[in-house]
Structure formats: C-alpha cells, structure tokens
Amino acid sequence: CAAGLVFGYWAETPALLQIAYPAAALLVAALLYASAPAYYLGFAWWIWFVTPFVRRLVDYQALSFSTASPVMLTPYLVTGLCLITLFRFGGRLTQRRYVPVLLVLLGLGYGYLVGVVKAGLWAATFDLLEWVTPVLLGFHVLVFWRLYPVHRRVVRAAFGWGVLVLGVYGVVQFFAPAAWDAHWMVASGMTSSIGQPEAYQLRVFSMLNSPGPFAMVMMAGLLLLLGERGPLARLAVVPGYAGFLLSLVRGAWGGWLLGLLYAVRGLRGTGRRRLLAVLVLSALTLLPLMVYAPAVERVTHRFDSFVALEQDTSFNARLRLYANVSGQVLANPVGRGLGSLGRAAKLGGGR
Structure with a gap:
C-alpha cells in the first residue's frame, strides 16, 4: 500500500491511485484475514487512521475535490471482510453471548429498510456502512475470543x-x-x-x-x-x-x-x-x-x-438539534431510517 501511494503521488497519477489504493488495501487485508487474523485487526485500524490523509493527497495532486472519493471506501472494504466471519459463524447469534450483536443487527436492518423508503437507496446504504462496520468488527473479535x-x-x-x-x-x-x-x-x-x-x-x-x-x-x-x-x-x-x-x-x-x-x-x-x-x-x-x-x-x-456553555455557539446548536429531533421522534414513531441525517443525507438529496 505504501509503495503504491508513493508511486501514485509522485508519478502524478491521482486517478490511478483512487483505484489502486482501495484494491491494494483490500488485497493485503484479505491475505491477513486468511493467514494472520490478529494482524488483520491491526491493519484495519491503521487503514481507518490514514485513509483520509491519502484522500487529501489524491485531491491535492489532482487539484480538485470530490465529495464521494473512491479512496474513502477503503476502510469499509477492509473492515467489511468481517462479513465472512458473520457468514461463517452467524448461527451463533442466537447464543446468549452473541444476542446483543443480534439485537443491534436487527435494529440496523429495520433502520435500513425505513431509510431506503424515506431517504433513498444510496443514502441509506452509505449510512448502513458507517453503522454496521464496527458491529462486524466487534463480532469478529468476539468469535475469535x-x-x-x-x-x-x-x-x-x-x-x-x-x-x-x-x-x-x-x-x-x-x-x-x-x-x-x-x-x-x-x-x-x-x-x-x-x-x-x-x-x-x-x-x-x-x-x-x-x-x-x-x-x-x-x-x-x-x-x-x-x-x-x-x-x-x-x-x-x-x-x-x-x-x-x-x-x-x-x-x-x-x-x-x-x-x-x-x-x-x-x-x-x-x-x-x-x-x-x-x-x-x-x-x-x-x-x-x-x-x-x-x-x-x-x-x-x-x-x-x-x-459558560450557555454562550457557546456549538453547544446551543446541539441543544436545538436534540430538541428538534426529540419532537420528530415523538411525532413519528416509525422513524426516518438510516440516511436521513448527517453526511449520508446529502446522497439522498435531503429527502
């Protein structure tokens, strides 16, 4: 990954790096997942640490800015390998030790279905990625306790x-x-x-x-x-x-x-x-x-x-947000689903 980053940056090929970086990271992660699961865990953390930096290098080298950079998919792809763990050991979810994970996944599934209807497919899917990846990683660690x-x-x-x-x-x-x-x-x-x-x-x-x-x-x-x-x-x-x-x-x-x-x-x-x-x-x-x-x-x-929190702009903005959302929750018990708030909402056009 490091060699690919240096080559892509100094060779002035940011477009190539947008594909090469996720592909190389996913390949390394797959090899570690199969041969050294513990080191896969460390690699996954580092991908989360440095990927935004790589994205900035790519954008700067291209003298552009992309709101949906393929580079930013890399942490989700790497952590998403834990889906394999879920497929292999998903039958354990009904065991007492794993029930909390099952409840979280059921909640995310419900939120995703509602989000697809109310916020749109892409917005709900992006938000699901952000929510489900830490759950999958936690399940992976729990399985290999x-x-x-x-x-x-x-x-x-x-x-x-x-x-x-x-x-x-x-x-x-x-x-x-x-x-x-x-x-x-x-x-x-x-x-x-x-x-x-x-x-x-x-x-x-x-x-x-x-x-x-x-x-x-x-x-x-x-x-x-x-x-x-x-x-x-x-x-x-x-x-x-x-x-x-x-x-x-x-x-x-x-x-x-x-x-x-x-x-x-x-x-x-x-x-x-x-x-x-x-x-x-x-x-x-x-x-x-x-x-x-x-x-x-x-x-x-x-x-x-x-x-002096009462005079703090960000604190007061959060209070207004919580008050607004609380009112919406009481008025709409079904919810708005994943993808209706935050960065993901932009993909749905603010629906």
Whole structure:
C-alpha cells in the first residue's frame, strides 16, 4: 500500500491511485484475514487512521475535490471482510453471548429498510456502512475470543504507534499546515468550524477528516497508553497529548477524564501511584509546548467555555438539534431510517 501511494503521488497519477489504493488495501487485508487474523485487526485500524490523509493527497495532486472519493471506501472494504466471519459463524447469534450483536443487527436492518423508503437507496446504504462496520468488527473479535492475548497486543501496538504518528503530524499541522490540508479545509467548506488553514488558526485534525474523529482516536489511544511502560509509550505521550489538546474537542476531553477515573477506580496501591507518576510526567513534558502563547491561548479559551456553555455557539446548536429531533421522534414513531441525517443525507438529496 505504501509503495503504491508513493508511486501514485509522485508519478502524478491521482486517478490511478483512487483505484489502486482501495484494491491494494483490500488485497493485503484479505491475505491477513486468511493467514494472520490478529494482524488483520491491526491493519484495519491503521487503514481507518490514514485513509483520509491519502484522500487529501489524491485531491491535492489532482487539484480538485470530490465529495464521494473512491479512496474513502477503503476502510469499509477492509473492515467489511468481517462479513465472512458473520457468514461463517452467524448461527451463533442466537447464543446468549452473541444476542446483543443480534439485537443491534436487527435494529440496523429495520433502520435500513425505513431509510431506503424515506431517504433513498444510496443514502441509506452509505449510512448502513458507517453503522454496521464496527458491529462486524466487534463480532469478529468476539468469535475469535481465544486470540484475545494476541489481539490485545496488536491493538495496543496499533494505537500506540497511531498516537505517536497522528500526534506528531497534528502538532506540525498546528504550526505549519501542509498544502494538502489547507486545500481540504477550503474545498470541503469546513473553515467555519475548524478554523483557517494558517499557522495557529486551526483546530488540529491530523490525518483524519476533522477534529472530532481525530480526538476520539487519540482519546482511546491515550487511555490505552496509561497501562504501557515501554519506550513507545514514552515517545508517544508528548505529541499525543499535545495534538489531543489542540483538537479543542471538549467531548473527547470529557471522555478521557471519565476513562481515567474508571482506570483509577480499578487500581490499588502501586498501580495508582504509577498512574499518577505517568500523568505528572506527561504534564511536565507538555509544558514547553503549552507555554507557547498561540497554543495555550486556544486551549485555555476552550477550557473556559466549560463554565459558560450557555454562550457557546456549538453547544446551543446541539441543544436545538436534540430538541428538534426529540419532537420528530415523538411525532413519528416509525422513524426516518438510516440516511436521513448527517453526511449520508446529502446522497439522498435531503429527502
């Protein structure tokens, strides 16, 4: 995949890369699924981490912007291989251990049927992909529960390296956004929500599509790193927390705090002291960056918004959305189905 990316980019063949990247990723994923299932899991995570970045390179090289880039299908194709697991072991869904998965799939099936009628086939199908892929991946992990020790090691490594790479890229992005990142911000029309494509003026989104997904990935990765002692954890913690803070995503900050409290609650004695030492060391190593005026101003301003939520634009917009949707739910118990909200709704023409 990496060789194909470099060749496609420098050979100035973005059209070829739009097909070559998904095809190469799917081939590698299929080989790993068949021969090394645990490493397939790590590969799938990395495809989710870097595919938006690949898409930006392709668009920038072509000097264009596509709202429906084939490159963005890659994570769904790779994770979609877990359908094979569902076909092979779907009979287990009636067993007690798997009933929660069955209930989720039934709910998605109902939402999809309603969505096809009310939002259109393409919108409902796209939304189904976004909802069903994590369920399929979870079912795959559940079926192969005996591989848990290997899965645990692979996932921790994937997120550890992910925090390091995404964090470093995110910090660099804040101080000197790359041309392809600036092109993406302007062409996608996101400057009103994530800032201007200039140094110190943007909310960090690293290799992901926007600050929200980036912050959620970093939140999960940083929580996983709390239990790590190796050199990777030490290297990743500084750029990881720096990028996480510069994303300015309050929901992810709150999620990290809840995860930390849960971890502390489950630790005793030496474990708690070691965790406290890790947090103090992380804070100290962040000081050189966070005393830099442009960075500290943006982060502290975002923290200040916690005590003035009634004046916060995004918070009030969410309240209006929830109030509007709640009224629609009460008035229409059948629902609007998948594809009626968010990005998928654009494929249905807003029906």
